Amino acid sequence: MALKALLLEAGNRSPGVVFEPSSGAFVLEGRSIPENALELYAPVLNWTREYVRNPAEHTHLEFKLSYFNSSSTEHLLELFNLLKTVEASGKKFSCRWYREADDEDMEQIAQDFMALVGMKFEMFVVQPTASEGDEDDDL
Amino acid sequence: MSRHDLLNNCKFLYVKTDIIKFASYICSSIPPMRSMSFSRSDKTRLLQGLDAVTGDERVVLSYKGAVTEDLISQILHYIEGRFTQFPTTARVRRKIVSVLVEAMQNIFRHGPKVALAEKAESEVTVYRCDDDYLVVTGNRVESAKAFDLKARIDRINAMSKEELNASYRHILETKAKTSPNGSGVGIIDIARRTGNQIEFSMEKVEDNFYFCSMQIKIGA
Secondary structure, X not given: OOOOOEEEOXXXXXXXXXXXXXXXXXXXXXXXXXXXXXXXXXXXXHHHHXXXXXXXXXXXXXXXXXXXXXXXXXXXXXXXXXXXXXXXXXXXXXXXXXXXXXXXXXXXXXXXXXXXXXXXXXXXXXXXXXXXXXXXXXX | OOHHHHHHHHXXXXXXXXXXXXXXXXXXXXXXXXXXXXXXXXXXXXEOOHHHHHOOOOEEEEEEEEOOHHHHHHHHHHHHHHHOOOOOOHHHHHHHHHHHHHHHHHXXXXXXXXXXXXXXXXXXXXXXXXXXXXXXXXXEEEHHHHHHHHXXXXXXXXXXXXXXXXXXHHHHHHHOOOOOOOOOOHHHHHHHHHOOOEEEEEEEEEOOEEEEEEEEEEOO
8 A cells, every 4th residue: 555645734843744755755844843752753753664665766855944952853863764774775865954054053963964874965055034033934 | 241251240130030020020011012922820921021121131031930832932932023123143043042942841851740830930031141142041850850960061061062062973873762752962952052061050949859040151
């Protein structure tokens, strides 16, 4: 039975998720600051475990989170580690990691993830949003 | 201004906040500077626009009450509105937001899990001192956890930038999956983002509880 796409709308504390299993096009965006990150990520990771059993030829993740808290970090890392396992069956996994031009903290975290997962991401630097101070920037 | 002066200045402010809070509380009929969606009660009150009340522009945000998950979103929404009133770079704003999230979630995690509102009462204050910001949190913590927290902060304060990065990676690599509510990189995350030492103090308030305070400086 074909796996259905995983679609989660972004909330105040949770990211938007669009994972398309047939094309392998994955997007994470918004921000992730739940206190109980396990509750948020368990369904995402369970879906991904199912997906990597029969993945698309090329899985590509557009990683557009503007900010995530430390309790989200380990679950996001697990997501990367799971997606990396598609390589064992000769499939491809790539990631484009977005960060704002002056966000050196996000650059550091991307470096940590690359070291921990054992792969290179394409770093995509975006200019900070023009609507400076608009609280709806990242929603 | 040296870091020492800054902290002294802000410690003075910290002592003063109770008075400011009281002044603001009794003046709460003054319309807020910005429309808010806070539900106000005696236990939970966010005191807004303190500079309008006290003339003290250094207090950006002051909250006293229970720290709940919902409050974190409300505080972020509030402070993002306040940022429009100061010349603050996006870089510093991001750091303040991440420090607030980690510091408040640290309270959420280590505070007493009791229903008594009095015991859950915590404080979050953000000061602006010239171009620097100071995030100050205070909450009751059980004795054993308070000493653990102090030991952890002491260890983190003693680490170089490289050691912090190595420790961050090590914890993520080894401790992931072992704790349901985060792997304990929150305070390291704060230290990495600010590049400053975390000031920590603890004061015994009753038999098994300490009032723990963290002061975190975010430089421009």
